[in-house]
Amino acid sequence: MDFIIEKLNDMQKEAVLTGDGPVLILAGAGSGKTRVLTSRVAYLVMEKSVNPSSILAITFTNKAAREINNRVGKMMGGGMWFPWIGTFHSMCLKMLRMYPESLGYRKGFAIYDTDDQKVLIKDCLSELDLDSKLLPPKMIINVISRSKDELIDEVDFSNKNSSDYRMSLVAKVYNVYQKHLVEYNAMDFGDLIFNAVKMLRENDNIRNYFQNAFKHILIDEYQDTNTAQYELAHILSEKHKNIFVVGDDDQSIYGWRGANINNILDFEEDYPGCMVIRLEQNYRSTKNILSAANEVIKNNDDRKGKTLWSDRSRGSKVNYYKATTDSMEAYFVANKILKGMEKGRDYADYAVFYRVNAQSRSIEQALRDKDIPYRVFGGISFYQRKEIKDVLAYLKLLLNVNDNIQLKRVINEPKRGIGKTTLHKMEEYAIDTGSSMYEVAKDADIYPGLHKAAVKLSGFVAMIEKLLTAAIEKSVSDLYDDVIQMTDILKQYELENTINSRSRIENIRELKSAIITKAEDYYESFGEELTLETFLESVTLSTDADNETEGTFVSIMTLHSAKGLEFPVVFMTGMEEGIFPSVQSLGEGRLEEERRLCYVGITRAMDEVYIINTMQRTLYGRTQTYPESQFLREISPNLINYINGSGPSVRKTKTYNRESFGGLRITKGGKPISIAGFTAEAGEAADVKIGQRVRHKKFGDGTVTNTEGSGSDKMIEVAFDMAGKKRLMASFAKLKILD
DNA sequence: ACGCTTCCAGTTTTT
DNA sequence: CTGGAAGCGT
Numbered sequence: 001m002d003f004i005i006e007k008l009n010d011m012q013k014e015a016v017l018t019g020d021g022p023v024l025i026l027a028g029a030g031s032g033k034t035r036v037l038t039s040r041v042a043y044l045v046m047e048k049s050v051n052p053s054s055i056l057a058i059t060f061t062n063k064a065a066r067e068i069n070n071r072v073g074k075m076m077g078g079g080m081w082f083p084w085i086g087t088f089h090s091m092c093l094k095m096l097r098m099y100p101e102s103l104g105y106r107k108g109f110a111i112y113d114t115d116d117q118k119v120l121i122k123d124c125l126s127e128l129d130l131d132s133k134l135l136p137p138k139m140i141i142n143v144i145s146r147s148k149d150e151l152i153d154e155v156d157f158s159n160k161n162s163s164d165y166r167m168s169l170v171a172k173v174y175n176v177y178q179k180h181l182v183e184y185n186a187m188d189f190g191d192l193i194f195n196a197v198k199m200l201r202e203n204d205n206i207r208n209y210f211q212n213a214f215k216h217i218l219i220d221e222y223q224d225t226n227t228a229q230y231e232l233a234h235i236l237s238e239k240h241k242n243i244f245v246v247g248d249d250d251q252s253i254y255g256w257r258g259a260n261i262n263n264i265l266d267f268e269e270d271y272p273g274c275m276v277i278r279l280e281q282n283y284r285s286t287k288n289i290l291s292a293a294n295e296v297i298k299n300n301d302d303r304k305g306k307t308l309w310s311d312r313s314r315g316s317k318v319n320y321y322k323a324t325t326d327s328m329e330a331y332f333v334a335n336k337i338l339k340g341m342e343k344g345r346d347y348a349d350y351a352v353f354y355r356v357n358a359q360s361r362s363i364e365q366a367l368r369d370k371d372i373p374y375r376v377f378g379g380i381s382f383y384q385r386k387e388i389k390d391v392l393a394y395l396k397l398l399l400n401v402n403d404n405i406q407l408k409r410v411i412n413e414p415k416r417g418i419g420k421t422t423l424h425k426m427e428e429y430a431i432d433t434g435s436s437m438y439e440v441a442k443d444a445d446i447y448p449g450l451h452k453a454a455v456k457l458s459g460f461v462a463m464i465e466k467l468l469t470a471a472i473e474k475s476v477s478d479l480y481d482d483v484i485q486m487t488d489i490l491k492q493y494e495l496e497n498t499i500n501s502r503s504r505i506e507n508i509r510e511l512k513s514a515i516i517t518k519a520e521d522y523y524e525s526f527g528e529e530l531t532l533e534t535f536l537e538s539v540t541l542s543t544d545a546d547n548e549t550e551g552t553f554v555s556i557m558t559l560h561s562a563k564g565l566e567f568p569v570v571f572m573t574g575m576e577e578g579i580f581p582s583v584q585s586l587g588e589g590r591l592e593e594e595r596r597l598c599y600v601g602i603t604r605a606m607d608e609v610y611i612i613n614t615m616q617r618t619l620y621g622r623t624q625t626y627p628e629s630q631f632l633r634e635i636s637p638n639l640i641n642y643i644n645g646s647g648p649s650v651r652k653t654k655t656y657n658r659e660s661f662g663g664l665r666i667t668k669g670g671k672p673i674s675i676a677g678f679t680a681e682a683g684e685a686a687d688v689k690i691g692q693r694v695r696h697k698k699f700g701d702g703t704v705t706n707t708e709g710s711g712s713d714k715m716i717e718v719a720f721d722m723a724g725k726k727r728l729m730a731s732f733a734k735l736k737i738l739d
Numbered sequence: 740a741c742g743c744t745t746c747c748a749g750t751t752t753t754t
Numbered sequence: 755c756t757g758g759a760a761g762c763g764t
Contacts (some may be wrong), residue, residue: 060753089754113754189754224753257752356750361755378752412740419740541754560751582750597751620749621755 001046004039004075008032015277016040022237022271024222024264025246028308029293029603030284030566033246034064037220038071040244044216046076054215056236057085062542064220064564065090084214088229089189090541092196095210096187102203103195108533110186110396111540115389116405117141117188123404123427124176128169135169143167144174148190149226149258151197154178184403193228200235211239222247222267226258234270243271249304250297253560253597255590265304282308284566284606286315292609292635293602299634300592308603316608317641320632323614326359326574330366332612333571337372337554340569347373351567352556353601355580358619359573363556377557383539387493387504388511394483396536398471401464402436411441411460414492418460422453438464463487476535477515484508559601570605572598575613576626598631611635633691637707640690685735686714693738694718701738702726 005013012032015025016039027033041057044050059065065086073080084091093111100107112120121137147157154174161167181187187195200207217237219225222245225233237243245267252261268274282290290310297303323329337350352363352374360376367374382388390413397406404427412418429440429447440447441461444454463486470482484490490508493501518538519530555567559580574580581594602609613628685694692704696718706717707730714730728735 062753064753087754111754114752192754221753253751254753256750257754358749358755415741417740421740558751560753563753584750593751618755 001043004042008035008039009281011277011279011281012036012039015279016043018275018277020240020242022241022267022274023244024267024271024274024276025244025279026276026304026306027246027248027279028282028306029248029251029600030282031279031308032281032283033220033248033279034067034071036279037218037246038068038075040218041068041072041082042075045072045080050216052080052082053084054213055082055084055218056091056214056216057082057218058088058091058220058233059085060087060221060224061564062087062090068220087541088225088232089192092192092232093537093541095196096192096199099199099203099206102199102206104182105187106185108185108399110184110400110403111192111537112181112186112188112405113540114141114189115384116186119405119408120177120180120184121173124173124180127176127431128172130169130173135166135173140170140173143170144177145188145190146258147174148188148194149228151194151228151231153194153198184405185400186403186405190228193226193232197228197232197235200232207235210236215240216242216244219243219245220247221251223249223252223261223264224254224259225263227260227263230260230263241271249302250300250306250596251563251600253563253593253600255593261302265302278306280306280308282310282603285310285603286312286607288315288317288639289602289605289607289609292318292639293599295636295639296595296602296631296634297599300595302592318602318635318639319608319610319641319643321610321612321643322628323612324616326362326614326617326619327366329573329612329614330362331370333363333573333610334366334370334372336571336610337367338370345569347552347554349568350554350571351562351565351569351604352554352571352573353559353562353604354556354573355559355582355597356574356619357558359579360556362618363573367554367556372554373552374554374556375551377555378561382507382510382514383542385504385507387489387508390489391480391483391508391511392536392539394467394487395476395479395532397438397464398467398479399532399536401438401468404430404437407437407441410487414487414489416460417456418453422450422457425449471532476519476530476532477512479532480512480515559597562604563600566604566606568606569608569610570601571610571612572601573612574617575611575629575632576617577629578624578626579617579619580629581631595631598629611640628691630691633689637690642706642708685716685733685737686730688716688730688735688737695736695738696726696728696734 005016008016012035015023015036025033025036027036037057041055044055045052057065057068059068069082069085072082086094096103096105100109118137118141121140122132125132125135125137152160154171157174158168158171161171181191200210214236217233219233224247233243245264247264249261249264252259252264255261268276285293287310290308294307321332323332333352337347340349341347354360354363357378364374364376383392390410393406393409397403397410401407408423411423425447426437426440429450430437433440438461440450441457444450444457450457467479467482467486470479474482490505493505515535518535522528522530522534555565578586580598581591585591585594611632613626613632616623616625688694688704688707690704690706693701694704695701702718704716705719708715708717716728716730716733716735718726718728718735
């Protein structure tokens with residue numbers, strides 16, 4: 001154990017060795033958070049003789065969970081099994097699977113993803129005769145999900161929203177939606193946490209059992225927990241009070257998804273007498289990069305406050321490049337990467353970040369053009385693809401034939417001549433008889449409205465029945481073969497024979513490899529054959545973020561997906577007001593979260609950062625101009641290396657012809673006539689920063705766009721509103737600083 | 740019931 | 755620009 005402790009700095013040691021009771025670790029970016037967490041787990045087991053099965057460690061991704069498991073295993077020489085390391089969702093699922101009846105569920109309940117939710121919501125809308133134009137399913141899903149995050153059930157929601165007509169309708173949908181979920185024996189993602197809390201609250205025995213079972217609770221990324229997760233942790237830790245949370249309020253970027261930053265901000269009040277330890281030494285970035293990140297984040301009010309420092313060298317300045325178009329931006333990135341490769345860099349050293357997935361297109365194009373291998377992270381994951389979801393829906397249906405949502409997805413996929421009229425009738429009969437659509441399909445010939453479709457329906461039923469037998473007898477991968485073969489799902493794509501359809505076939509084939517790999521892993525870990533249930537569960541709870549970032553390729557991803565990763569060289573693209581920060585966040589006053597996102601981006605970099613914006617961007621088929629991001633101006637110019645000091649904006653500066661502009665009177669020709677009460681001393685504005693508005697006697701008002709050099713040689717570049725761009729000697733220019 | 744056309748919306752997304 | 759959904763004609 002000593003060899004583990006030796007490697008830690010004082011603060012990390014304190015964190016790892018701290019005694020029982022609540023502990024809050026405020027761990028800055030790159031401060032060795034995972035090392036602390038894993039060391040703590042190893043310490044508890046090896047020094048404090050804590051049983052691994054009484055440790056509950058919660059992470060936000062499966063990847064992080066795996067990493068902790070592996071690292072702890074390695075530290076302890078392997079062979080130790082931690083049954084309770086996982087994500088909030090997987091841990092809750094594990095608890096719920098033990099006592100599903102306590103909530104009126106049956107064994108083997110299904111998990112609904114967003115797609116399933118959407119279908120079910122639409123069903124609920126039509127059942128209630130509500131217009132999906134007035135109440136878009138997406139919005140309803142959002143409202144319901146946020147409510148579950150806040151532990152507001154359908155009854156509470158209805159009571160709270162009785163005055164708002166629209167919301168009272170949503171309340172109705174929420175109610176019917178929950179009813180159907182139980183009926184279909186299914187839970188959505190939000191239910192997993194919500195129901196776990198409910199189960200613990202309402203059942204003394206179950207609560208006591210888990211409170212006793214978990215002697216130590218450790219939570220990673222605590223800043224991104226929502227209210228339900230907070231409550232879960234609170235209940236579980238009530239008895240032993242050993243709650244050890246690690247997080248960084250400055251990296252809370254999932255507020256829009258229900259994360260409650262107050263969980264971390266108020267930890268000290270919620271857990272009186274808790275220990276607070278700050279990890280402020282950053283082992284990742286150079287001093288310059290860190291300073292830039294610190295300068296940005298210090299503009300936030302809603303934070304605990306901490307300043308990261310680094311032992312590393314100053315390093316190079318933060319590079320700033322102003323491109324003309326998004327395509328130029330992308331080629332700048334590509335060329336920089338090629339140059340770096342000549343100097344001995346590896347493709348894997350590079351990451352390109354952007355605010356929205358749609359921005360990846362131009363980046364991808366430039367990289368492809370320059371033959372640079374890359375990989376896009378996030379976006380539509382493999383398991384979200386339509387063709388994969390179709391195959392999975394068949395498998396899910398085999399787990400529960402009464403799951404109408406899956407049945408509706410596959411019954412006419414591929415086309416079997418079963419259309420919506422038939423489906424509508426089946427649905428009605430199912431409601432009338434209180435059975436499922438599959439039961440109705442089985443007895444299609446006894447229902448008057450289904451005579452015509454009866455033959456087709458019985459064909460479908462016969463196929464499913466055969467597959468049901470196969471599901472009992474065969475392994476998941478053999479069952480997959482049967483599904484593909486009997487449903488003939490590939491045929492339509494083969495006939496289509498387009499690039500698109502061929503890639504769909506490839507994906508479906510790829511699914512088999514995924515099944516085989518999972519089955520092998522499972523056998524290795526548990527010595528048992530992978531069950532269909534376990535397979536589907538792991539698929540719904542896994543995401544793209546679990547993918548490996550190692551390899552010889554450039555990683556390109558959204559800033560959100562970048563959290564937790566690090567790269568020697570980072571490109572922050574699209575640093576434009578309206579893109580990043582996004583218009584939506586500006587409109588909703590959610591600037592601080594955007595700024596945290598910027599902080600996350602910069603702190604991913606080890607050696608070099610390139611911040612890029614462009615004057616013209618084509619997004620969603622619309623070309624627009626955006627001003628540079630305010631975050632850029634928050635970094636002081638002495639930390640920035642301006643790659644192209646004067647962009648083409650010089651030539652583009654227009655001569656305004658307005659009567660009055662910025663307190664300046666001008667004539668038709670654009671020449672100022674007089675400036676009332678103007679006085680300025682030479683050198684008064686020697687320390688101006690980029691973005692600063694200044695006034696010049698001759699040129700009028702303008703914005704500082706660049707500064708170069710220092711001391712008496714310092715040059716300032718100012719884009720004057722009327723007179724265009726001028727370069728001035730800082731120590732001589734008579735400039736007045738404006739507010 | 741199906742396939743073709745038109746229309747529309749379009750952040751971020753660890754589960 | 756692009757994918758998905760709704761609408762319409764066969």
